[in-house]
Amino acid sequence: MRPTSQPLRAVLALLALGASGCGSEDADALVVVGLTTDMAIGFEIDEIESTTKVDGVVTRAERLSYGGGELSLPAELPVAPAHDGAEVELSVAAFRDGDAAAIVTRRAVTRAVGGRRLLLPVSLDEECSAVSCAAGATCAAGACVDPFVAPSALADHDPMWIASASDACKTPSSGDPEIMIGQGESAFAPLEEGEVVPIEAGPQGGHHVWLALRVTGLRQMGSRLRVGGYFRELEFELRPFTAQVTLHRAAGDLCEIYGIRFQVDRGLMVDAVRGRALDVEIALEDPNGDRATAARRVVIAP
Structure with a gap:
């Protein structure tokens, strides 16, 4: 049985709480997942299930549904505050309405860095819907790749990233509105x-x-x-x-x-x-x- 969902406002509240921290060392090593897709939410994707781990320990597992009013992409997924050098992993599965099998899955892994708030971009790509990768690999843009992204390759988190995030309807080639x-x-x-x-x-x-x-x-x-x-x-x-x-x-x-x-x-x-x-x-x-x-x-x- 899939985990029960929670209102999106609660998710955002937890994210804000993690961002504020309590002055501890852990609060200085943060990762924010930026989840995007080029598929249409509510039509090609109805719900997603995500699991986050810090140093191999599950810190959050949730299900968000478009039909329940909880799923809107692009969006930020919260990750628990981590210590410097902690391994942060996200696994996501996307489902069509009524389907038991995921149409797209994705993994992404990085390491938290003390004093930085990293943005870890994760995309659910239509090109990956027919791709099966070997154990340890994940699909991005239609190709099987290593899920690990070095923190040195990640930008610092800026809330304005959503304005330019990939979208099912607003693409670089779509031109003026x-x-x-x-x-x-x-x-x-x-x-x-x-x-x-x-x-x-x-x-x-x-x-x-x-x-x-x-x-x-x-x-x-x-x-x-x-x-x-x-x-x-x-x-x-x-x-x-x-x-x-x-x-x-x-x-x-x-x-x-x-x-x-x-x-x-x-x-x-x-x-x-x-x-x-x-x-x-x-x-x-x-x-x-x-x-x-x-x-x-x-x-x-x-």
């Missing part, structure tokens, strides 16, 4: 300017259209979505809809989100909007502050 408005409840479909779109009655009243987005150059997790609309003929602005979203990786550098329900008769009678042109405006801003906007005029079906 850009979004394309489409439609669809369960998949992305193109949406032409002036296209007639159907509306559906919602479960709690009101009528909505299903919107979708194709995205480049923005982070996969934690982006803030804002959807607004304006009926020019009625001189009526719809109340905007906002949410924090997770993108799904599509082909190449494209990522998508679909099933965006936008109510079109909030504050209006539904008969008043039928056959009317609606100007839809969408903005998406990621945790780094990068932002993209797009607009599309649609016509509500008569």
